[in-house]
């Protein structure tokens with residue numbers, strides 16, 4: 001079994017020091033920095049909503065308002081769901097830093113074959129990748145790009161995109177705005 005190499009950040013990227021960190025590229029070829037969970041989107045938005053609802057004392061409001069909106073009878077469960085989302089999907093350090101699902105056939109397969117990503121595999125795209133391809137439009141394009149320019153360069157391209165506000169939410173919802181560097 002081969003260990004996936006870490007990425008060496010240059011001085012301009014990590015604020016002044018040379019620093020070796022786990023690669024931000026998952027074995028399947030996803031860029032973890034563009035993931036909504038990694039970016040804290042679910043945690044932050046659930047937290048903000050809970051704060052606003054609490055400030056307006058919605059627990060009390062819901063008790064009275066359920067007469068007109070019967071769904072508000074479930075208001076306390078709604079708060080519990082938001083808290084569960086924050087707990088379960090609050091943060092993920094990234095695939096290479098121990099994040100992602102505990103069992104991942106793609107990660108296992110790459111590790112077994114000694115690949116850094118599926119871009120190194122002749123069998124790509126295989127059945128194991130199919131759910132990812134269905135979920136992330138352009139997944140195969142990402143792997144092709146990694147194959148073309150290498151994982152490190154691609155990670156830097158993606159880091160720039162993320163700095164400009166990109167997240168995989170856009171890809172999954174189909175609302176992605178194309179930018180020049182995607183062509």
Ligand code: SF4
Pocket residue numbers: 026027028029030095099100101104105106107
């Ligand atoms: S855990 Fe699996 S699906 Fe998730 S980023 Fe890693 S290789 Fe990809």
Ligand code: SF4
Pocket residue numbers: 105106109110113115117118121122123124125126127128129
């Ligand atoms: S067989 Fe599929 S999952 Fe395994 S390394 Fe190749 S492309 Fe990736």
